[in-house]
Amino acid sequence: MAEPPDQGHRWWRLGEQERFMLLLLLPAATVLVLFQIVPILLGANASFRDWTLFSPKKTWIGLQHYAYVLTDPSFLRVVLPNTFLLMVLSVSLSLGLGLALAHYLDRRFAGRWLIQTIILLPQMIAPVIAAMMMRWSFNDQFGVVAAFIDWLGLGSIAWLAQRWPSFCIIVFTDVWIWTPWFALILLARLRSLPREPFEAARIDAAGPWRTFTHVTLPMLRPVIGVCVLIRSIDAFRTFDVVWILTGGGPARSTEVFSIYTYMEAFVNLDFGRGSAAAIIGAGIILVVAGLMYKAVNRGADVSR
Amino acid sequence: MSAPALPVETPRGWAGALAPGGRRALLLLATLAILLLFLGPIVILVVTSLRPGWAVYYIYRGTDFTLQNFVEVLATESVTRAFVNSFVLATLATLFSIAVTVSSGYMLSRFTGPIPRTWFGTIYLFRTVPYISWVLPLYLVCYELGIYDSYAGILLPHIAVHICFFSWIMKGFFDGIDPSMEYAALIDGCSRWGAFLRVALPSAVPAIAALGILSWLYTWNEFLFALILTGHNTALITVTMAQFVTELGTQWNLMSAMAVLAMGPAILITVFAQSYVIRGLRI
Numbered sequence: 043m044a045e046p047p048d049q050g051h052r053w054w055r056l057g058e059q060e061r062f063m064l065l066l067l068l069p070a071a072t073v074l075v076l077f078q079i080v081p082i083l084l085g086a087n088a089s090f091r092d093w094t095l096f097s098p099k100k101t102w103i104g105l106q107h108y109a110y111v112l113t114d115p116s117f118l119r120v121v122l123p124n125t126f127l128l129m130v131l132s133v134s135l136s137l138g139l140g141l142a143l144a145h146y147l148d149r150r151f152a153g154r155w156l157i158q159t160i161i162l163l164p165q166m167i168a169p170v171i172a173a174m175m176m177r178w179s180f181n182d183q184f185g186v187v188a189a190f191i192d193w194l195g196l197g198s199i200a201w202l203a204q205r206w207p208s209f210c211i212i213v214f215t216d217v218w219i220w221t222p223w224f225a226l227i228l229l230a231r232l233r234s235l236p237r238e239p240f241e242a243a244r245i246d247a248a249g250p251w252r253t254f255t256h257v258t259l260p261m262l263r264p265v266i267g268v269c270v271l272i273r274s275i276d277a278f279r280t281f282d283v284v285w286i287l288t289g290g291g292p293a294r295s296t297e298v299f300s301i302y303t304y305m306e307a308f309v310n311l312d313f314g315r316g317s318a319a320a321i322i323g324a325g326i327i328l329v330v331a332g333l334m335y336k337a338v339n340r341g342a343d344v345s346r
Numbered sequence: 347m348s349a350p351a352l353p354v355e356t357p358r359g360w361a362g363a364l365a366p367g368g369r370r371a372l373l374l375l376a377t378l379a380i381l382l383l384f385l386g387p388i389v390i391l392v393v394t395s396l397r398p399g400w401a402v403y404y405i406y407r408g409t410d411f412t413l414q415n416f417v418e419v420l421a422t423e424s425v426t427r428a429f430v431n432s433f434v435l436a437t438l439a440t441l442f443s444i445a446v447t448v449s450s451g452y453m454l455s456r457f458t459g460p461i462p463r464t465w466f467g468t469i470y471l472f473r474t475v476p477y478i479s480w481v482l483p484l485y486l487v488c489y490e491l492g493i494y495d496s497y498a499g500i501l502l503p504h505i506a507v508h509i510c511f512f513s514w515i516m517k518g519f520f521d522g523i524d525p526s527m528e529y530a531a532l533i534d535g536c537s538r539w540g541a542f543l544r545v546a547l548p549s550a551v552p553a554i555a556a557l558g559i560l561s562w563l564y565t566w567n568e569f570l571f572a573l574i575l576t577g578h579n580t581a582l583i584t585v586t587m588a589q590f591v592t593e594l595g596t597q598w599n600l601m602s603a604m605a606v607l608a609m610g611p612a613i614l615i616t617v618f619a620q621s622y623v624i625r626g627l628r629i
Contacts, residue, residue: 146380160380168567174587218384223627227627230624299478
């Protein structure tokens with residue numbers, strides 16, 4: 043502060059620009075701190091305490107809840123595998139189908155608007171309703187799928203009474219909801235790609251498949267990376283679809299992380315243990331997402 | 347027309363093996379599959395909602411249709427109240443969360459340095475935290491504060507839900523607006539706030555409207571926060587529906603009617619504001 047700053051640097055020194063930035067940030071940051079950061083810290087605090095609805099003593103018990111959750115066979119052998127399986131299957135299937143749909147839509151044809159409207163619907167409808175639809179369609183007595191299978195003479199499958207059929211329906215529903223999201227984002231990017239590489243591929247007599255794998259896909263890679271990252275984070279916390287379709291059943295065999303935490307906190311009414319599960323899950327996805335973010339960033343510059 | 351859709355006079359590879367007619371048949375088949383897959387479940391739900399209670403069990407035959415289910419659902423007081431609650435909540439939460447995030451998005455777009463970097467890190471971090479890890483302690487907080495099952499107890503968290511996501515999206519909107527107009531305004535003696543509010547903001551309004559529509563729909567469709575943070579007084583439409591599914595497990599005609607009513611806004615928005623929605627869906 044000894045020498046007078048020159049004009050160009052003045053507002054840096056006075057912090058006028060920083061003040062403006064902080065004021066712009068103030069409303070969002072306030073809401074974030076009050077309703078997300080503070081509650082998460084309080085939840086972290088609760089996870090170290092003996093805190094159930096029936097005995098809210100809130101005595102400090104250290105890491106006992108963490109030890110319980112991390113050694114709970116159902117958490118390790120059912121919940122975690124289910125969560126990651128749902129994440130991997132849902133993201134990869136909806137990415138594949140979304141890519142195909144994007145290519146399908148990337149043409150001029152009669153009724154294109156109508157098809158796009160129909161494809162958009164699953165993404166706009168509440169996941170709760172989507173899950174209700176699927177639950178009804180796959181109803182083992184009166185559902186349309188059951189009727190169709192019966193008509194084929196294959197007998198009946200009690201879809202929602204067994205682990206893997208239930209799990210397949212959960213994955214199917216999630217893919218149904220999220221394929222349109224991939225399709226529309228990839229379609230927008232397909233349309234903004236430069237024409238020249240495609241013309242070059244045509245001149246080199248590359249077929250559609252080779253053009254796709256050698257020209258389109260490499261150019262789409264950055265946006266695919268970002269989509270997969272965002273979708274994986276969201277798939278990890280899936281709740282609505284599983285809750286409505288199976289409620290985690292039969293016999294807690296389709297529970298995913300969010301359902302497990304909900305069960306501990308609001309069915310077993312053990313807020314301490316629920317909070318510990320919540321923190322463990324948040325930790326897991328933060329590590330996974332961090333690794334994925336690194337991979338995506340290495341693959342393409344998306345730090346924008 | 348778009349880049350990859352070059353006029354394909356001589357398709358090669360597997361597509362080239364098909365005659366032009368075969369190619370057309372393949373596309374027609376794809377169209378049918380898409381219709382069946384994406385429209386099928388919705389159609390079944392709508393048909394079920396129009397069936398009398400005894401006829402849903404025979405969904406694949408019979409021609410009896412009725413509007414009685416809708417009448418019955420709309421005559422249920424808890425359902426109508428849930429619709430009103432959801433409508434008010436979605437509208438208020440959208441207005442507030444857009445208002446709160448527009449300036450932070452502008453900040454992210456126009457400045458560099460430690461403050462935007464820190465905010466970016468915060469956004470990435472808290473965008474990743476699963477909802478359950480956050481709504482569970484929120485429940486404890488609302489309970490201790492005595493605002494559980496009140497309108498404040500559900501509105502305030504719903505404003506916070508999208509802070510991270512919307513800040514990020516808003517940055518994208520402002521990135522698409524050339525800042526040279528703002529520099530010109532600053533040189534002409536306009537204040538920084540003037541440059542933001544009177545120069546940059548009006549150009550961003552269409553994009554913000556698009557985000558507003560999506561935000562409204564997200565809140566209308568939201569389930570987990572509603573399930574945990576609302577009780578009898580403030581029941582929302584998604585939770586009321588879920589209760590129908592688990593409690594009235596057999597009355598599919600009524601549940602379908604309610605679901606059809608609840609997806610009304612989604613359908614209206616998809617049909618009439620599709621370009622806005624697609625603009626808002628960017629990442």
